[in-house]
Amino acid sequence: MDSFHIKETPTVYDVAIVGSGAGGGMAAYMLAKAGAKVVLLEAGGYFDPADPKYITQLKWPYESPRRGAGTTRAFGDFDAAWGGWQIDGEPYTAAAGTEFHWFRSRMLGGRTNHWGRISMRFGPDDFRRKSLTGVGDDWPITYDDLAPYYDRVDKLIGVFGSKEGMRNEPDGHFLPPPKPRLHELLLQKAGKGIGIPVIPSRLSILTKAINNERGQCFYCNQCNRSCQAYADFSSSSVLCIPAVKTGNVTLINGAMCREVLTDPQTGQATGISFVHTGTLQEHTVRAKAVMLGASACESARILLNSKSARHPDGLANSSGVIGKYLNDSTGASRSAFVPALMDRVRYNEDGVGGMHVFTPWWLDNKKLDFPRGYHIEYGGGMGMPSFGYGMNMENMNGKYPYKNGQTLPAGGYGSRLKEDARRFYGAYIGMAGRGEPVPLESNYCEIDPTKVDKYGIPTLRFNYKWSDYEVKQAKHMQDTFEEIISSMGGIPLGEKPGPNTNHGYGLEAPGKIIHEVGTVRMGNDPKRSALNAFQQAHEVKNLFVVDAAPFVTQGDKNVTWTILASSMRTSEYLIDQVKKKNI
């Protein structure tokens, strides 16, 4: 075998899909079920949450020599994401004075294997922020366009929640939500006193079985490890593996996409060029249509790298918009100690992976000094200890008297520390705001003119700065956190994050919330957008983007459910266009 030659597969597939996360997984599932011959390219390895080879679920901290610390995985040894913000041989850069952290998960199912399963629909207002506030842009579609697909995603994948009838938090087809944990009941009570709603969360976890292929949640609190019973939504178990089982999908793992190939005459996409990460062999696959679901930044990178005489600025990029309007959720957090929760009665309160209650955006931005809302996520409870548990006791144990009424100086040693660990267990809560940023043209990723990754593929350079809108939003979050903590009788931990903390009021760096969207915008005007209202390239009719890159905004809603609904819609549009012989 001559490794200097490019290996070309003789098959011409109906569709080549790049990426197997929520967007690519849904497209593969829909197209395979419709009978199309699909090649699914995934840069990472194979992953099946039910295969003991990959299972970390139900392991104990002492089964890890570092007790689950995040030395090689950002979220700890047991987290299901292979990859992280830094991957050996796959660098990226940021322009001076700007910052972006790019989390990648190289595996079947991508980042869906470890995500928070927060599955909210966008509301009607989320599609028309410019009309409502004068800031930002509207989507080329409305809630009504996407609602039928949200309905179908709810039923196909499963999501629990409660019917609340809130106008911009549309209800779905919900499975029963789990009952709140103790600290969550106290949060609900605290919220009631100060007019902050605390309602059942909306997570794609099966509190009831919905079919014979997937089991029911058994309440281990470990969705971030990906569920061996397939009771949570991971694209690997719920979409990709069933898609492959149809016999219509050829899955290629280790396929790092270099570029989309095009016909120099027609300009249409003809396939994908990729390098195999294991053999470093160059390959091409041919297809009648191409769908990118590689993640917002990766899909932008692929298009910008797909240069040809006909497409000198990258594929589908005459508008020059690709890479621009990159935006991540805002994030800020605070934790607290709740004296009333000391010396708790012990019982198993693991529950589902994540919060059982949350706070949707409840205020009117017209009355505030920032234009977009946020929701609040809550943590707490008698969870499984892992690396970090019991540290910094010297900041706590001098402040509160022991059972015998005695207070001892902070720190110390001996059996009192065992009493400390026992009395403080389950007495902490945490809360985190996740907010909508205003997408800006000046926040973008581009091809770094001098750098390549280990496969020789030019890498991304980021340019990202938060604006005053996001900083003011973070300030509001911090004020709200203290209000909730105080209403609950809690004591906030550490200093209140002020204007000079992080990026202002504890605002996390761009990319840290891992909700990046917006880099291959959809719109009705080809001069200002790369894709039309069906996420189809204006200039290349057989090219589609099915991750969050097309999204004009991201609401404060966590975009996965919208990726799934949009990818389903785009997949059906492609099938329809093929039937009508338009593609």
Place this chain on the structure above:
Amino acid sequence: MKRRDSLKALTLSSLGMAVGPAEAAVPAPPDKKVPLKVPGGRQAFEAERDAKLNAEKFFTPAELKTVTLLCDIILPADAKSGSASQAGVPAFIEFMMKDQPANQTPMRGGLAWLDNQCRKRFSKPFADATKAQQIEMVDLIAYPQKATPAMSQGVAFFNLMRNFTMTGFYTSKMGIEDLGYMGNTPNNWDGPPEAVLKQYGLLK
């Protein structure tokens, strides 16, 4: 290094060549390693890294002895559970020093600081001092708000030791049982027990 050897090294390195061009063109012979068994849930590179770290030693026998003494002063056995060393905490700390090397200098230096203080006070390193002397020393550095400024490095070191001992113990089987964590097992969640709801005035 002999002068002649260093000259030889200088010549090669100043030419930017560690080996001659003819040698470099010959591929190295294949490494005949026994393939490592990757435990479930680990990536191959992680398993290799863990195996490599486990084969290395960080603490000297004398350091490990002091670490073990400190661990058991911090968390001794009581009526409910055993001591930190009985829960395997010193071995955990040894691993963490290699896994997160930023801790190495504070730990090694802290142990040296401690021995130096003990030599000044008791003419012996910490491990050879009497139990009463060890406690006398620990009392000077275990209470951040009471310690004198002269002890500040010792306070930082003892905080580090306390942190690793606590987290090592409470992530061990023994520590988790002591804490009373009852999860990590399939079950059916139906809200907090009624007695708990009653205790917090949450019964409807």
